[in-house]
Amino acid sequence: MRIDCPLCGCRDSREFHYRGTGKLMERPAADAGAEAFHDYIYMRENPAGVNCELWFHEMGCRAWLLVERDVSSHEFLSVRLAESVTRGKQ
């Protein structure tokens, strides 16, 4: 697998660290309650198609990337800087 990092270009996936579902960026508010946190931490969509996920370019620019990947074919469909998503929300 190769990942097209917006800052570094197309690089071998070995340079990246996989963190997991992109949903981890949607942290509930501190007072959202135990159920919301249980859901956030433990429950997973786990689709057999396009998965939104966080990869860290550990051996490159060290940016967090928000990636859409087809987990049945391992094809990368889109790569964005996670930061740009957070900025867009502010």
Added chain:
Amino acid sequence: MRYSAWEVFRNGLTGNKGWKPVWRNPEPKSSYDVVIVGGGGHGLSTAYYLAKNHGIANIAVLEKGYLGGGNVGRNTTIVRANYMLEGNSQFYSHSLKLWENLERELNYNVMLSQRGQILLAHSDGQMDRFARLGNMMRMQGDDAELWGRDEVRAKLPYLNHDTARFPIYGGLMHWRGGTARHDAVAWGYARGADRRGVDLIQNCQVTGFRIEGGQIRGVDTTRGYIAAGKVGMCVAGRSSQVGEMAGLRLPIESHVLQAFVTEGLKPLIPHVVSFGMGHFYISQSDKGGLVFGGDLDGYNSYAQRGNLPMAEHVAEAGMALMPMIGKARMLRSWGGIMDMSMDGSPIIDKTSIDGFFINCGWCYGGFKAVPASGDVFAHLIATGNHHAAANRFLLDRFATGRMIDETGNGATPNLH
């Protein structure tokens, strides 16, 4: 037919014409008391024990492909009972005891080979941990021997004892651990279930569940609707998707694990060797191939094939531990999809739907679990109560804080 030395002899004299198909290939009936979804190790053993221990005869196992074509036929066949945490330890201990009597139980040769499994230690801290683990195993009646550096060197002289990146300090030997023939386990349970009247229905994918008033009524399949009093789900890597059809969301991710085998060699590695520090384990099959593997590829996957970085990593770890294997030629590699739970331990429980039971989250450990999983899941389905050996594998343990996290990695399924 009951298999025996006499049958082998008799068939040898009569041109081997007496062997019959091992199970029937029935058409699905319109209704069953219990429907098991998934014809892997867990589904087949569950059906077997439902029929045998609980006297339920009207059972079907629905398998979307062919029996034993899933992970039960893709794993590296290691059987052991050296788990540490309450909840896991008694379950795997129960499973190993069932393994030890399985061939007699099933009248089928599952080729259980208790050749011993050794966990290698590479630091004082790891030796302390293994001393504790070994004591806990012995306290519950299983076996463990703590070996020092010299003992490991004497018994496993082929390891790299002198120039290793992670020098070997010792190890924990578990003599009753070993390997079994994976296909034979599936076939043995399938045959046993069929002989007790269970319908094993292949090429029958479950595509939906009918639920009325919070009660399961039946399953939609590619071979039509089948009514069911109770339904048990044993679909391994597909648990999230099949669960979703029943409206369940599960604390599970699907990941790919690879395995590798070399050409057949003369007897070389008598035990199962686990090199946790390097993410590598190895044994030698009865045919002579070196069977080995490592950790998950590390990212979510349903692809049933892994990537080269992990193949390279596993090969490097193998070379670091036993440089001699560098001369062996690797014949094949393959991958299987594992249902990784959030604490690395399985889920065997009822659900919010009456009559709908789940058995999933097997991670790396699902092959050694096959006998006990079937036993306890059948018990749960038949009686509605958890079996004493499996009363902590609860679906709500993540909400109640009762996780069984053997590696202490938390909710990072790719690291368990």
